[in-house]
Amino acid sequence: MNKIMLFAHLRDEAGAEYIELQAEGKTVADVKELIAEKYNLTKLDSTMSAINEEFAEDDEVIQKGDIIAFIPPVSGG
Amino acid sequence: MNKIMLFAHLRDEAGAEYIELQAEGKTVADVKELIAEKYNLTKLDSTMSAINEEFAEDDEVIQKGDIIAFIPPVSGG
Amino acid sequence: MSDRYSRQTLFAPIGFEGQRMISQKHVLLIGAGALGSGNAEVLARAGVGKLTIIDRDYVEESNLQRQQLYTEQDVIEKLPKAAAAKKRLLEINHELNIKAVIGDATPEVIEDLCREVDLILDCTDNFETRMLINDASQKHGVPWIYGACVSSYGMSLTIIPGKTPCLNCLLKKIPLQGMTCDTGGIIGPAVQMVIAHQSAEALKILVEDWEHIRQTFVSFDLWNNQYTNIKISKAKDEGCLSCGTTRTYPYLQSENRTKTAVLCGRDTVQIRPPHDTVISLETLSKQLKSLGYEIKGNPYLLSIEMAEQRMVLFQDGRALIHGTKDITHAKSVYQRILG
Amino acid sequence: MSDRYSRQTLFAPIGFEGQRMISQKHVLLIGAGALGSGNAEVLARAGVGKLTIIDRDYVEESNLQRQQLYTEQDVIEKLPKAAAAKKRLLEINHELNIKAVIGDATPEVIEDLCREVDLILDCTDNFETRMLINDASQKHGVPWIYGACVSSYGMSLTIIPGKTPCLNCLLKKIPLQGMTCDTGGIIGPAVQMVIAHQSAEALKILVEDWEHIRQTFVSFDLWNNQYTNIKISKAKDEGCLSCGTTRTYPYLQSENRTKTAVLCGRDTVQIRPPHDTVISLETLSKQLKSLGYEIKGNPYLLSIEMAEQRMVLFQDGRALIHGTKDITHAKSVYQRILG
Numbered sequence: 001m002n003k004i005m006l007f008a009h010l011r012d013e014a015g016a017e018y019i020e021l022q023a024e025g026k027t028v029a030d031v032k033e034l035i036a037e038k039y040n041l042t043k044l045d046s047t048m049s050a051i052n053e054e055f056a057e058d059d060e061v062i063q064k065g066d067i068i069a070f071i072p073p074v075s076g077g
Numbered sequence: 078m079n080k081i082m083l084f085a086h087l088r089d090e091a092g093a094e095y096i097e098l099q100a101e102g103k104t105v106a107d108v109k110e111l112i113a114e115k116y117n118l119t120k121l122d123s124t125m126s127a128i129n130e131e132f133a134e135d136d137e138v139i140q141k142g143d144i145i146a147f148i149p150p151v152s153g154g
Numbered sequence: 155m156s157d158r159y160s161r162q163t164l165f166a167p168i169g170f171e172g173q174r175m176i177s178q179k180h181v182l183l184i185g186a187g188a189l190g191s192g193n194a195e196v197l198a199r200a201g202v203g204k205l206t207i208i209d210r211d212y213v214e215e216s217n218l219q220r221q222q223l224y225t226e227q228d229v230i231e232k233l234p235k236a237a238a239a240k241k242r243l244l245e246i247n248h249e250l251n252i253k254a255v256i257g258d259a260t261p262e263v264i265e266d267l268c269r270e271v272d273l274i275l276d277c278t279d280n281f282e283t284r285m286l287i288n289d290a291s292q293k294h295g296v297p298w299i300y301g302a303c304v305s306s307y308g309m310s311l312t313i314i315p316g317k318t319p320c321l322n323c324l325l326k327k328i329p330l331q332g333m334t335c336d337t338g339g340i341i342g343p344a345v346q347m348v349i350a351h352q353s354a355e356a357l358k359i360l361v362e363d364w365e366h367i368r369q370t371f372v373s374f375d376l377w378n379n380q381y382t383n384i385k386i387s388k389a390k391d392e393g394c395l396s397c398g399t400t401r402t403y404p405y406l407q408s409e410n411r412t413k414t415a416v417l418c419g420r421d422t423v424q425i426r427p428p429h430d431t432v433i434s435l436e437t438l439s440k441q442l443k444s445l446g447y448e449i450k451g452n453p454y455l456l457s458i459e460m461a462e463q464r465m466v467l468f469q470d471g472r473a474l475i476h477g478t479k480d481i482t483h484a485k486s487v488y489q490r491i492l493g
Numbered sequence: 494m495s496d497r498y499s500r501q502t503l504f505a506p507i508g509f510e511g512q513r514m515i516s517q518k519h520v521l522l523i524g525a526g527a528l529g530s531g532n533a534e535v536l537a538r539a540g541v542g543k544l545t546i547i548d549r550d551y552v553e554e555s556n557l558q559r560q561q562l563y564t565e566q567d568v569i570e571k572l573p574k575a576a577a578a579k580k581r582l583l584e585i586n587h588e589l590n591i592k593a594v595i596g597d598a599t600p601e602v603i604e605d606l607c608r609e610v611d612l613i614l615d616c617t618d619n620f621e622t623r624m625l626i627n628d629a630s631q632k633h634g635v636p637w638i639y640g641a642c643v644s645s646y647g648m649s650l651t652i653i654p655g656k657t658p659c660l661n662c663l664l665k666k667i668p669l670q671g672m673t674c675d676t677g678g679i680i681g682p683a684v685q686m687v688i689a690h691q692s693a694e695a696l697k698i699l700v701e702d703w704e705h706i707r708q709t710f711v712s713f714d715l716w717n718n719q720y721t722n723i724k725i726s727k728a729k730d731e732g733c734l735s736c737g738t739t740r741t742y743p744y745l746q747s748e749n750r751t752k753t754a755v756l757c758g759r760d761t762v763q764i765r766p767p768h769d770t771v772i773s774l775e776t777l778s779k780q781l782k783s784l785g786y787e788i789k790g791n792p793y794l795l796s797i798e799m800a801e802q803r804m805v806l807f808q809d810g811r812a813l814i815h816g817t818k819d820i821t822h823a824k825s826v827y828q829r830i831l832g
Contacts, residue, residue, distance in 0.1 A: 005382075007307065007373060007375065007380065007382075008304070008305070008307045008375070009338070011375075011378070017378065017380070042434070042437065043329070046325070046327070046329030048324060048325070048371070048384070050382075050384040053382070053383065053384055053385060054384065054385045054388060055324065055371070055384055055385065055386045055388055055389040069382065069384070071309070071371070071373050071382070071384065072329075073281070073302065073309065073325060073329050074302045074303065074304040074307065074308070074309065074334075074338075074493075075279055075280055075281055075302060075304070075329075075334045075489075075493030076188075076279055076302055076303050076304035076334045076335040076338070076340055076493075077185055077187055077188060077189045077190070077276070077277050077278055077279045077301065077302050077303065077335075
């Protein structure tokens, strides 16, 4: 299983700080699509992604036990 | 080996963010004594200790791989 | 005032030499809202040599909850933020050299200033200006510090040309509808937290302590007790048009900027985003309604009633701001909602 | 001012109901230095019902580098900090009910106020007062929030009687010579960071959102990019004399407090710590010399020249403060060096 950490509006939309998912072998983009559908998460296309606290591109492949984080950039200031 | 994280004046005195030490089986108090001598660290008696990000008493025994942190409380405000 | 900086020179990584450097540096602050006023105060108290502050808005009642340089009197006088900030900063530190620029942070204004500043602090409320700062920073070799917050959530990133990835490496394109304080609300502590991170990095840059620069994208949620550092060195993209091997600085080009036009004979400004886009009117409508805005709409457009203006927003991001002929103000209204 | 808190009521965990609660709460701020002035400003802007601010000092030039409510004019007028803070806070929010108490935070003063306040914010510079706050908090069932900073380092802990461990559980005794801003220096961003944490927790307590209270001891170093959360639930000690099953509230007892006495016929105050202690005069002397103090000494005592006083410090922690008859001021001088 993989832990998917959610921040900002994604956290509010999912109603949870993280979700668990079998993501091994999938790409970051796959996971985005999957959770967008399952949890009705929005604006994932402009959300930054990290694997194990390191920045990750959309085509990166997830390994067993990896922790993924989705961090939506915000505008306010 | 165990990693000993140092904060505030301890970090300055040791000249390093952390030190590595074989601390398995030793108590927190033992480690304090050891590093006080070896690195000339001061005021360790009033320093808070944590093992693996959890508060630890002086008599707690350190296990293999545990990460210890010494956090000196400061007064300024 | 010889004792003034004693507690700061006592701090070894600054010391007397660092203090001398701080006093000779020029910082450009873009935006004098919550982050702008807070960062300006920290830097003014720290004794920075010169501050240039750009802002296009005036002080409003709803600003007082979190924008730390302003008072009720500034609201009554409808003072421009840059001017109100300057007034208060000089009461704090009369030795400071402060330049208040009341207006829009256009490519021309920013590029001009890049020739004389040592650091740009991003305190804006929209990504268009941030991407513009990012390009200008790379073109002129000036470090900048991204900061943003909404609700109890915030983030920051330090960008040093030639050393770190840039914001365009990380985001690739301008995020549409990034959450703003006008759509998600904001609490003062989240503002303070971003200011703490931005101003700490600013001091490191001013004393040229490059090895202590934070190498991560930091984000936090104070209400939910989250704090995360993402390592970003891998994100550096040699194909990036802002900082890669072949650079076009896309966000300095006018075709990549929001277009505005006053509509003849009508008290209306038209705003067009630079690229084709599809806004989810349904989602936005729900969001704005829950915030108390009066919204009418159909599948093609939303009509949003505001205090002094009415905004009609089309699905492709085009908008009409009724009730003003002031382009800068209209853009400000638009970006407050759409980020 | 109906629009004033709109961005805060938009934040769902506060909302209109939370705003109403905030406006009916009374917060006691102990200390109006860097943390005190900053927290006061956040809470004033957030619309807290009543603020009581206790401080024994007046505004000095060296405060301006980081204490955000004060101006050069306050230094010239040598205004007491509590009074200067009140003046500025009313310019920001005239609806606020602010009580300024100019004097020492004694057990009597704090216990009296505990009967009417909803929260105590620790903004002091010494552990004696903190332990006193800790005991009063437990005795009267009032939450308090510890905060402290020095150099680029800081920490905070939220203490809810009956729910979390207390500071006495964690520290067991008063740390001697905790680093202070006068011995370690301090940068503004570290102050802002502690304020962000304290004021966020304060808002949670004011809106009674107990489940979001941070359950960790947080500490950070902004210059060295460290941030750590230590879980503390295990630290709850049933034998603790402040919060355990048998309580004596030791720090409310006069025998556990610093003793002061004006020496007859001499412009001198004597200060005695409550317990036998051994101060490393050699270490302290080195530290103070590197800070530019003029120090003389022998193995038994140090003589420290200050701007307006001379302090003679003995190995057992006893001190003579020459050049003043003001007990409160003398204690302030002593605790600034010894914490």
